Amino acid sequence: MSPTTRVLNASTKALYRLCLLLPLLANHEASAEPLVIELHIPDAPPLTFVNDPRGHGIVGDVAVAAMTRAGYTVKIHVLPWARAQKHVSEEHDHLITPLSRIPTREDRFTWIASIMPMERAFFSLERRVSSFAQAKETYRKIGVGLGSAQEDILRSEGFSDEQIYPLAIGDNPAQMLLMGRIDAWFNGVPESRYIWPKVSKRKLLMSSVGSNADLYLACSKQCSPEMVEHLRDAVEALRADGTVKRVHDLYLPQ
Incomplete structure (x- = not known):
């Protein structure tokens, strides 16, 4: 066999091995993404x-x-x-x-x-409470984020559907409290303290922490x-x- 033939055969084998490896290399690159x-x-x-x-x-x-x-x-x-x-x-x-x-x-x-x-608590403008039981007796309408844990917590504590007022999560409950459309807002403490100063300068009354x-x-x-x-x-x-x-x-x- 001539040297030229050996070179061609070696090149062909190398090309064949490369063709076999290409799908594996492509899969490796894809998996690396x-x-x-x-x-x-x-x-x-x-x-x-x-x-x-x-x-x-x-x-x-x-x-x-x-x-x-x-x-x-x-x-x-x-x-x-x-x-x-x-x-x-x-x-x-x-x-x-x-x-x-x-x-x-x-x-x-x-x-x-x-x-x-x-931590979660009740926020209001007029009446501060110290327990779920007191809140149940004091507030007619309590704003909560729609689909939030607060909504589930109030239901598990025995609050009626008429008392629970689900609202879009964000500053909506704060706005409703300011307008007097709800009596209280049951929400996370850091979220409420962050939102309220952007809504009003009125003093916000916070209850004892009711849930963690x-x-x-x-x-x-x-x-x-x-x-x-x-x-x-x-x-x-x-x-x-x-x-x-x-x-x-x-x-x-x-």
């Missing part, structure tokens, strides 16, 4: 922002940082809060935050990690165990290195 994960948030300052130059809020920024740290690409979705919860719970591998871990939601989601605690339920980064009921583990580790790493506190202090300075 970050997985795009949907994150559902409401516009609920300062916990989550949809349009704010600083970012996505306390819980939103931590969730996005955890997803990035875990190697995922974030795709933000904003739906009405009740619809967002239904959508995420029925999908696969969708994320949602800030979601309070309360009994009525326990079996509908995969709970990844607590991001921050959340941590705000979580959660996933669909059917969620990749690997993704849950990676995100849980990422949130704890952000807490350990001080990122969670720094983000909190950016939106809620002491």
Whole structure:
């Protein structure tokens, strides 16, 4: 066999091996691309922002940082809060935050990690209360975020449908309280204290804290165990290195 023939045969074999490897290389490159994960948030300052130059809020920024740290690409979705919860719970591998871990939601989601605690209280302009029982007797209409944990908490505490006034999450309940359309607002303490000064200079009366339920980064009921583990580790790493506190202090300075 001539030297030319040997070279051609060697080239042919090399080309054949390359052709065999091309699909594997393509698959490797495709798998190296970050997985795009949907994150559902409401516009609920300062916990989550949809349009704010600083970012996505306390819980939103931590969730996005955890997803990035875990190697995922974030795709933000904003739906009405009740619809967002239904959508995420029925999908696969969708994320949602800030979601309070309360009994009525326990079996509908995969709970990844607590991001921050959340105290809740009654806010009013005229009458301060010290318990759920007193609030039940004092307030005729109590504003709550539609689809929020606050709505579920009041129902579980025995408040009637006539007393519970669900409103779009955001500053709507604060505006309704200012106009006298509701007697009280049952909501998270940091959120209410953040929103109220932007609505009015009137003094806002706060009750004793009536409920505590941590705000979580959660996933669909059917969620990749690997993704849950990676995100849980990422949130704890952000807490350990001080990122969670720094983000909190950016939106809620002491």
